Amino acid sequence: MYKHNARQISLVDEKPEMFGNLPLNPENRWVKLARLIPWSRVEEEYQKNFKSTRGQDPLPSRLALGILIVKEKLSLSDRDTVEVLKENPYIQYFVGYSEYKYDVHLDPSMLTHFRKRFPADVIAQTNEWIVNSMLDPSDDDGPDDGTGAGGSGEKEAPEPIEAEHEGCLILDATCAPQDIQYPTDVRLLSEARQKLEAMQDVLQTGRTEEKPRNYREKAQREYNRFCRNRKPGKKLIRRVLRQQLQYVARDLRLVAAMQEDSRSKLSDKEVAMLATITKLYEQQKQMYTEHRHQCKDRIVSLTQPHVRPIVRGKVKAGTEFGAKLTASVVEGYGQVERLSWDAYNESEDLIPIVEAYKAKHGHYPERILADQIFRTRQNRSYCQERGIHLNGRPLGRPAKDPALVAEQKRLERAESGERNAIEGKFGEGKRRYRLGRITARLKETSETSIHLIFLVMNLEKILRDLFALFWRGLFPDSFMEVGVVWAC
Numbered sequence: 095m096y097k098h099n100a101r102q103i104s105l106v107d108e109k110p111e112m113f114g115n116l117p118l119n120p121e122n123r124w125v126k127l128a129r130l131i132p133w134s135r136v137e138e139e140y141q142k143n144f145k146s147t148r149g150q151d152p153l154p155s156r157l158a159l160g161i162l163i164v165k166e167k168l169s170l171s172d173r174d175t176v177e178v179l180k181e182n183p184y185i186q187y188f189v190g191y192s193e194y195k196y197d198v199h200l201d202p203s204m205l206t207h208f209r210k211r212f213p214a215d216v217i218a219q220t221n222e223w224i225v226n227s228m229l230d231p232s233d234d235d236g237p238d239d240g241t242g243a244g245g246s247g248e249k250e251a252p253e254p255i256e257a258e259h260e261g262c263l264i265l266d267a268t269c270a271p272q273d274i275q276y277p278t279d280v281r282l283l284s285e286a287r288q289k290l291e292a293m294q295d296v297l298q299t300g301r302t303e304e305k306p307r308n309y310r311e312k313a314q315r316e317y318n319r320f321c322r323n324r325k326p327g328k329k330l331i332r333r334v335l336r337q338q339l340q341y342v343a344r345d346l347r348l349v350a351a352m353q354e355d356s357r358s359k360l361s362d363k364e365v366a367m368l369a370t371i372t373k374l375y376e377q378q379k380q381m382y383t384e385h386r387h388q389c390k391d392r393i394v395s396l397t398q399p400h401v402r403p404i405v406r407g408k409v410k411a412g413t414e415f416g417a418k419l420t421a422s423v424v425e426g427y428g429q430v431e432r433l434s435w436d437a438y439n440e441s442e443d444l445i446p447i448v449e450a451y452k453a454k455h456g457h458y459p460e461r462i463l464a465d466q467i468f469r470t471r472q473n474r475s476y477c478q479e480r481g482i483h484l485n486g487r488p489l490g491r492p493a494k495d496p497a498l499v500a501e502q503k504r505l506e507r508a509e510s511g512e513r514n515a516i517e518g519k520f521g522e523g524k525r526r527y528r529l530g531r532i533t534a535r536l537k538e539t540s541e542t543s544i545h546l547i548f549l550v551m552n553l554e555k556i557l558r559d560l561f562a563l564f565w566r567g568l569f570p571d572s573f574m575e576v577g578v579v580w581a582c
Contacts, residue, residue: 124184126560127553131159132223133190139219143211153200158208159220160189163553165205166546169528172202206539214541218430221549225427226454228556259481263451263459264423265431265468266516267440269404270544271416273533277394277403279378280331283338284317285396286371290345293364297349300358306348313341335382342375370399391436400435400537416532417544422447423516427552430545435537444473448482458482463513485509523547 118125133156140155164185165175176198179185183194275281291310298305320326320334349368353360360368374393381389394415395401404414420432420443431447432440444464452458461483462468469486477484487506493499524530527547534540 118184118187122184123557124182124188126557127163128188130224130227130553130556131163132220132227135223136216136220139216140211153204154190156190157200158211161200161205162208162212162542162546163550164188166527166543166550167554169526171533172205175205176200176202206536209534209539209542210536212542213538214433214545217542217545217549221429221545221552224549224556225424225429225552228427229425259458259460261424261451261455261457261459262461262463262512263448264513264516265420265440265444265447265462265464266513266520267418267420267443267465267467268520269406269414269416269418270529270532270540271414272395272398272401272540273531274395274398274401274415277415279381280317280320280334280338282374282394282396283335283342283378284313286374287313287338287341287345289367289396290342290349290371293349293360293368294345294352296360296364297352297356297358300356301352303355306352308345308348309341313338332382335378339375339379339382342371343379346372346375367396370396373399398535398537402435402437404437417540419544420447421516421519421548422451423519424451426515426555428516428519428548430548433541433544439467441468441470441473444468445476448476448480461485461509463509465513485513519551522551527551 136159137155140158144152161175161179164170164178165172168175168178170178179189179200180196180198186194186198287310291308294305294308316334316337320330323330326334370393374396377389377392381387392403393399394403401415404416404418406412406414408414417433417435418437418440419430419434420440421428422431423429431450432438432443444462448458448462458480459482462477463485466486469484471489474484474489476482485506486509487502493502520529527550529544529547532540532543534543
């Protein structure tokens with residue numbers, strides 16, 4: 095049975111800097127971050143994972159979410175994250191320990207369970223709570239310190255206030271590549287053949303008949319010979335593809351026949367893999383027969399069959415393999431608006447995102463800064479009808495007035511520079527954090543990791559804002575004279 099424990103630490107005690115018998119610096123980043131997260135509201139969502147009253151008491155929600163935030167913030171593996179937790183008293187304070195513990199009993203595999211217990215929608219909701227508390231400081235249901243002071247969530251919703259257009263909404267789409275090897279048809283078929291051979295070994299242990307011949311050594315020799323060719327031609331690739339397709343087809347028939355007369359059974363994981371391999375074989379055979387390189391729901395990884403190729407048309411990588419997402423930036427805070435493993439046209443997201451913005455803030459944005467793909471005729475008409483300025487030069491012939499043309503070009507350059515904020519957000523996620531290489535293997539945990547990265551980036555922005563306000567308060571005259579602009 096899950097027990098409420100989000101209030102185990104209070105930051106409003108007489109000596110908030112004391113952590114057991116070890117004095118902590120209240121200006122430490124982990125102490126500050128602990129104040130920004132609505133632990134009580136997170137716990138309400140976390141306890142929904144536990145319906146039974148039997149069994150061992152689950153670990154606290156603050157530990158579960160806190161350790162995931164530490165992992166993404168420091169870009170560590172699960173094992174290294176647990177080691178850092180054991181070594182750092184500030185991180186132990188952040189995840190909810192009441193005193194420093196030398197022997198922290200937490201297995202790294204528990205982080206996988208934590209990611210499953212925090213679905214992507216819960217992380218997105220937590221991110222929205224934090225962002226709303228910064229954009230609207232008067233919100234009583236904002237972040238709390240774990241004492242329940244952040245509100246119980248029972249406050250009546252205020253009536254929407256009709257207001258003028260306000261705010262700037264920046265939109266763009268990107269891809270979060272998975273940590274998989276670059277897929278090639280020959281290698282995928284070779285991997286499928288090897289897994290089918292392993293299944294035959296398992297099934298043979300429960301049979302008395304002689305094991306059927308599957309030509310595994312010959313198939314592996316042919317694949318190794320192909321791999322040693324640095325620049326294989328089209329004819330060679332098709333020949334090896336035909337060979338590997340024949341071996342996979344034979345192995346599929348053998349596995350199906352051996353399952354009928356074997357006392358040994360395949361595990362659930364192997365059964366799922368067999369279904370994936372069957373679909374892979376059908377796709378590869380279809381593309382080979384039709385002389386094509388594309389098909390619907392193409393499998394590019396046997397261990398992660400949910401991953402799809404996303405054609406981006408970039409110079410560095412024309413095709414990426416991972417989840418495609420549409421994100422928005424409002425006053426420097428980023429949020430994931432849509433996440434899909436299949437390719438889609440991001441221009442379809444503008445209208446739903448703007449309507450969600452109005453439902454959240456009570457008014458439409460004054461401006462929308464988006465890429466060229468978002469500026470379709472439908473989206474232009476939608477924005478024009480509602481008095482929303484959409485960046486980019488207008489349709490039709492250019493104006494005859496040179497001054498007006500020059501002003502349009504100046505405005506376009508200025509707004510293009512403002513739109514770089516979301517490009518910088520993507521760059522921060524892919525360089526500083528691991529948005530450019532999602533190491534989680536399951537579909538659900540990968541989505542959780544992507545949303546966690548955006549949550550961590552927003553927390554980092556809040557810390558930078560607090561640091562800027564601190565120095566601005568110490569040296570107000572210097573800021574006015576020099577004209578320093580803090581890029582937060």
